[in-house]
Amino acid sequence: MSILPVRLDAITGAEPVSDGEITGEPSVWHRWRHSPSAVVGSVISAAVIVVAIVSVVWTPYNPLAINMAATFAGPSAQHLLGTDQYGRDVLSRLMSGTDATLYAGVVSVLGAAAIGIPAGLYAAQRGGLPGQLVLRLADLVYAFPALLVAVVLATDFGGSTLTVMGAVALAFVPVFARVTRSGALGVLSLDYVSAARACGVSRTRILRRHVLPNIAPLLITQMTLLLSVAVLADAALTYLGLGAPPPGASWGLMLEEAQRYMGTDPLLVVWPAVTIALCVLGFNLLGDGLRDVFDPRRRDR
Amino acid sequence: MSLLDVEDLVISSAGARLVDGIDLSVGAGERVGLIGESGSGKSLTALGVMQLLPRGLSSTGSIRFEDRDLARISERARSSLRGRRVAMVFQEPMSALNPLMRVGKQIAESLTIHKTVSRAEAKEEAARLLARVEIHDPRAVLRAYPHELSGGQRQRVVLAMAIANHPVLLLADEPTTALDVTVQDRVLRLLDGLVRAEQMALLLISHDLAVVSGICERVMVMYCGRVVERAAVDDVLAHPRHPYTAGLVATSASLGGVSSAPVRRLQPLPTIPGTAPGAAAASRIAGCPFRARCGRATPKCLEEPRLEMIVAGHDVACWHPLPAFAVPFRALETSGGAGRTDVALEPGRPEPAVLAQAATPGYEHASPEWSRPGGHAAQPVSSCDDGATRILECENLVKLYRPELARQGGEPPAGLIRALDGVDLVVLEGDVLGIVGESGSGKSTLARILLGLDRPTSGEVRFRAARIDGSPERALRAMRREVQVVFQDPLGSLDPRMRVRDIIAEPLHALGVEGDHRQRVAELLEAVRLSRDTGRRYPHQLSGGQRQRVAIARALAPRPKVLVADEAVSALDVSVRAQILNLFAELIGRFALTVVFISHDIGVVRHLCNRVVVLYRGKVVEEGPTEEVLSRPKSPYTQGLLAAIPQLGKQVGDDRAPTAEAAPASDRTPAGGLG
Amino acid sequence: MTLAAASVIVFVVLAILPGKPAEVILGTQATPSAVRALTDKLGLDKPIWRQYVDWVGGIVSGHLGTSYISGQPIASELGSALEVTGPLVGLGLLVGLVVAVPLGVFSAVRSRRASGVAASVLNQIGIAVPSFVLGILLIVVVGVELHLLPTGGFTGWSDPTGALRSLVLPAVALGVVEGAIVGRYVRTAVLDVLSSDYLRTARAKGLTPGRALVRHGLRNVAVPVLTVLGLELAGLVVGAVIIENVFTLPGMGTLLLQSVENRDLIVVEDIVLLVAAVVLVVNFAVDILYHSLDPRIARER
Numbered sequence A: 001m002s003i004l005p006v007r008l009d010a011i012t013g014a015e016p017v018s019d020g021e022i023t024g025e026p027s028v029w030h031r032w033r034h035s036p037s038a039v040v041g042s043v044i045s046a047a048v049i050v051v052a053i054v055s056v057v058w059t060p061y062n063p064l065a066i067n068m069a070a071t072f073a074g075p076s077a078q079h080l081l082g083t084d085q086y087g088r089d090v091l092s093r094l095m096s097g098t099d100a101t102l103y104a105g106v107v108s109v110l111g112a113a114a115i116g117i118p119a120g121l122y123a124a125q126r127g128g129l130p131g132q133l134v135l136r137l138a139d140l141v142y143a144f145p146a147l148l149v150a151v152v153l154a155t156d157f158g159g160s161t162l163t164v165m166g167a168v169a170l171a172f173v174p175v176f177a178r179v180t181r182s183g184a185l186g187v188l189s190l191d192y193v194s195a196a197r198a199c200g201v202s203r204t205r206i207l208r209r210h211v212l213p214n215i216a217p218l219l220i221t222q223m224t225l226l227l228s229v230a231v232l233a234d235a236a237l238t239y240l241g242l243g244a245p246p247p248g249a250s251w252g253l254m255l256e257e258a259q260r261y262m263g264t265d266p267l268l269v270v271w272p273a274v275t276i277a278l279c280v281l282g283f284n285l286l287g288d289g290l291r292d293v294f295d296p297r298r299r300d301r
Numbered sequence B: 001m002s003l004l005d006v007e008d009l010v011i012s013s014a015g016a017r018l019v020d021g022i023d024l025s026v027g028a029g030e031r032v033g034l035i036g037e038s039g040s041g042k043s044l045t046a047l048g049v050m051q052l053l054p055r056g057l058s059s060t061g062s063i064r065f066e067d068r069d070l071a072r073i074s075e076r077a078r079s080s081l082r083g084r085r086v087a088m089v090f091q092e093p094m095s096a097l098n099p100l101m102r103v104g105k106q107i108a109e110s111l112t113i114h115k116t117v118s119r120a121e122a123k124e125e126a127a128r129l130l131a132r133v134e135i136h137d138p139r140a141v142l143r144a145y146p147h148e149l150s151g152g153q154r155q156r157v158v159l160a161m162a163i164a165n166h167p168v169l170l171l172a173d174e175p176t177t178a179l180d181v182t183v184q185d186r187v188l189r190l191l192d193g194l195v196r197a198e199q200m201a202l203l204l205i206s207h208d209l210a211v212v213s214g215i216c217e218r219v220m221v222m223y224c225g226r227v228v229e230r231a232a233v234d235d236v237l238a239h240p241r242h243p244y245t246a247g248l249v250a251t252s253a254s255l256g257g258v259s260s261a262p263v264r265r266l267q268p269l270p271t272i273p274g275t276a277p278g279a280a281a282a283s284r285i286a287g288c289p290f291r292a293r294c295g296r297a298t299p300k301c302l303e304e305p306r307l308e309m310i311v312a313g314h315d316v317a318c319w320h321p322l323p324a325f326a327v328p329f330r331a332l333e334t335s336g337g338a339g340r341t342d343v344a345l346e347p348g349r350p351e352p353a354v355l356a357q358a359a360t361p362g363y364e365h366a367s368p369e370w371s372r373p374g375g376h377a378a379q380p381v382s383s384c385d386d387g388a389t390r391i392l393e394c395e396n397l398v399k400l401y402r403p404e405l406a407r408q409g410g411e412p413p414a415g416l417i418r419a420l421d422g423v424d425l426v427v428l429e430g431d432v433l434g435i436v437g438e439s440g441s442g443k444s445t446l447a448r449i450l451l452g453l454d455r456p457t458s459g460e461v462r463f464r465a466a467r468i469d470g471s472p473e474r475a476l477r478a479m480r481r482e483v484q485v486v487f488q489d490p491l492g493s494l495d496p497r498m499r500v501r502d503i504i505a506e507p508l509h510a511l512g513v514e515g516d517h518r519q520r521v522a523e524l525l526e527a528v529r530l531s532r533d534t535g536r537r538y539p540h541q542l543s544g545g546q547r548q549r550v551a552i553a554r555a556l557a558p559r560p561k562v563l564v565a566d567e568a569v570s571a572l573d574v575s576v577r578a579q580i581l582n583l584f585a586e587l588i589g590r591f592a593l594t595v596v597f598i599s600h601d602i603g604v605v606r607h608l609c610n611r612v613v614v615l616y617r618g619k620v621v622e623e624g625p626t627e628e629v630l631s632r633p634k635s636p637y638t639q640g641l642l643a644a645i646p647q648l649g650k651q652v653g654d655d656r657a658p659t660a661e662a663a664p665a666s667d668r669t670p671a672g673g674l675g
Numbered sequence C: 001m002t003l004a005a006a007s008v009i010v011f012v013v014l015a016i017l018p019g020k021p022a023e024v025i026l027g028t029q030a031t032p033s034a035v036r037a038l039t040d041k042l043g044l045d046k047p048i049w050r051q052y053v054d055w056v057g058g059i060v061s062g063h064l065g066t067s068y069i070s071g072q073p074i075a076s077e078l079g080s081a082l083e084v085t086g087p088l089v090g091l092g093l094l095v096g097l098v099v100a101v102p103l104g105v106f107s108a109v110r111s112r113r114a115s116g117v118a119a120s121v122l123n124q125i126g127i128a129v130p131s132f133v134l135g136i137l138l139i140v141v142v143g144v145e146l147h148l149l150p151t152g153g154f155t156g157w158s159d160p161t162g163a164l165r166s167l168v169l170p171a172v173a174l175g176v177v178e179g180a181i182v183g184r185y186v187r188t189a190v191l192d193v194l195s196s197d198y199l200r201t202a203r204a205k206g207l208t209p210g211r212a213l214v215r216h217g218l219r220n221v222a223v224p225v226l227t228v229l230g231l232e233l234a235g236l237v238v239g240a241v242i243i244e245n246v247f248t249l250p251g252m253g254t255l256l257l258q259s260v261e262n263r264d265l266i267v268v269e270d271i272v273l274l275v276a277a278v279v280l281v282v283n284f285a286v287d288i289l290y291h292s293l294d295p296r297i298a299r300e301r
Ligand code: SF4
Pocket: B242, B243, B244, B288, B289, B290, B291, B292, B294, B295, B296, B297, B298, B301, B305, B317, B318, B319, B320, B321
């Protein structure tokens, strides 16, 4: 796994998303239904989101409740996925971990988008020295993978969810900046932008009315893909002890603890591992599917 | 027994029949043309013959070539025929060559695949082949990468690879469409010469009737994946029997550029109403695919007509073919203006060669396009400066570009490119000024500068005597209201995420035009002959012609005085092009527009413009009244340009070798992507 | 240039932010005078710019400074750590390529058949499993259950077979996942080539599909894949940090995380800068290679 959040195809794919040429082409809905990635991805993603929401109000057990009488219990009717070394219910911990992971992921992706997208638009619109400066800055930040940022932040502040979110968000900013810039440059070079300028439409209005709506699918796809990277990064960083400290329930932490007892109960490793993989797979497929749906030219090649 | 015999070729993709059961035969040494507009399935047919269809397409039917069925034999056996017995030339010479391999190696490969030759021999032979396709410095080209060559050179290289093993059949898919007229002329003559010298059979695929008629003996016309007419070239040109072919012939003839006939500027052109349904949609149409656009259609046409011989050597797929003597193109060319006619003749009255007014409204028209014949031709044909007001002018314009190689994938840079090199231009009120030039002439750069979208490196641009170059956007607002633009690519110039009505209303908002915008949009839709409910649609739901109408409506929205049209009809199919030109002609008269019409197509310029400026490598080489410039060109470049235009029914290379050579002959255009 | 900027950022962020190293080193019970004495000794009383100049000057002349904690020269500590991390990354890259190229090519060439789709699905799952999770699973299966290979620790290179044996599992964990990511790009690149006009030309010349792909496709596939590979190499370095923790290998990652825990600022600074430098250098090298592979952009520079 790489914490380096790169989807290079999205970065270098400067072509703006546009609809196909053929009159009466299938609708977005139609393409969605015919993209296996999109269907499977959205089902998994939806399930993950539902679990996260449910876990806020209800989990089978208190994820933090220790029961030394029932440690390392195997899967049973009471504890569907068994219990851990303190007798805590694994399913409950996984569920509440979903909530934490998703929250951290969404916040960091949105945070990065909030900085990266305007920066990318600026770089595309301005060109010249200011634009180059933004680009160089993005490159610089790009040289620091999320892990390094997290390390630096943890050195200063100690590990916490905030550390993870900050590190991941910072690492994502240049990705957004680049994707936005290349997408915007593509749109800006099109005749309809020239036509709009010839009609006296102002630059900001062109960005708002023409550029943003046309790169929105690109950005939404990117956000979905980055969400999966964020989930990965979150798990890795908490595993390393740079994220939320024990006894909170997070997937990375569960893995770290489970690894210590894998001689006793190997299943404890499997549950969080499968959960992480499923969640990442879901968002990844959804992202790929969205790209298929939004950009039919890429479809099926 | 012909060399190539295709029977019942069907090419389908996900259930849609893109090529719907066509028969085709090419005899040894025979030159056959395949004509059709975009989406007619003509290129797929060629790929089907080669069995090189894109992934996802499949074909059925038999393809007998030299006693073997290409569809039945193994891929290995096919491979050994390809390039050796049957070769192919593709449309896009840039993408057809491997960008990462030197040209010499690619040509040598054509040889080494099929026979054992040493490297040195292969290289020698490659150099000979390059000389054969008239490349001046074969040694240098051998070492070059494709991107270092000009378009014409690349196409010659592709041709060299194709003829490397002396194939008996050559398939050429739009081999000159991506090239400039003068380059096209030279490549066509080369192709013609090679085919004759090698006694190859040729299947030439083109959208351009004139190109095909210059080289081929027989021609097949395709429409919606079907062959609708098949006959000798002269037959088809003189007596087209299928209504679609007749329309094509008439339109091509009237836009054919140089002709001896007097020009009737702005007169309505013959058109075929409507647009061709997409290939996929066509396969769902029952009966004759041309029915929706056909003036001769009867209930009988709900049944699909088969391709049948009506006279010896002339096959037509139509229930009501035109009589043999109807609408020969030469008659059209020489008959009076009022005699111009829509060719969709009615079945009941087949007699007269030239019918007056048989207009058939297409489905996108509120009324026939040119319902007021001659009513809008009154234009001040001013060729001198005095009298009329100068509305837009520029002086000594220079524009330097830094070559953006990676994006253009084009020519090698040599420092800065001079896109414009001291251009002076005056547009008078009421002018319809044509700016003619090939790629690299700087004509599009000029358009952008005139529109205030780009700044010149030096020189002045004045609108109504006020300088506009370098003015801030705010200062340009007054000009923006009066000067509007129509671009080439009708899809690219419309925002795909906006509805048509919002697109048309955009300049109204942006320029703060007062009044009822909805009302105005409705008016504009009517003016460009689009139905009201088009307003609710998105650009991708429209045909190319409809999109261009939307672009024109948007340009007209703020009631401009001046319209700049940059290759506004170049991306359209011939039959649609005529419709849009008629619309232009009508609007010019109706709104008293001053127009700057930029085009590489002299026929179009000749039809619309009263004055013409010829641009070559950023310089004005000739200017004057259209008729004068086009009939008595003074500069050698203009002479060469005019001579290079393919003519209907005129053999390639006929009687014009001297003039063409007089042109500053070079395939090498100064820079890619500037034109 | 970028590297210099990176060094300033690393240093300033680490030095300015809260947490006095001397206090951490001496523990909470330390007397203020002891803290001050240590601060003096470590040179932490000097102005920040002076500390920075010392540090950079040291790096340039090859002295990485001395660890606050162990008092050892950092260069030697890093050196022995690199003996582990270097081979690990190299092996990981090898495994990655062995996975990526066949997987990507196969799933592209067979993209319309069930076997190709299956390869794609496998690929997606590979991306979704984080390398450290795969590492833990490998430990459980291969180490704990099957007792085939060592699951942790490192014996040093004096015993080459032993050293290699202990690197096998980490390298697989690292490489398989990176390989899956790169495999997607290989697939896209191959699909692009398969639908290209020049491949059609090659076949029109008489090359069989397989030979056409080999002769005209490979280099054209290599160009985009190479760019990704460079970025993924950076990902491997980062991944190695985590994997070392999973397998308790005494590499750079372990050193880094220990130093974070101990607030050994200088070590953290050096390692972070080193990784950032590796990322930048790799990107630069890829850029150069890219230009030499593609004659179209070779002239641009
Ligand atoms: S007359 Fe009938 S069959 Fe002939 S082209 Fe027209 S619609 Fe088709």
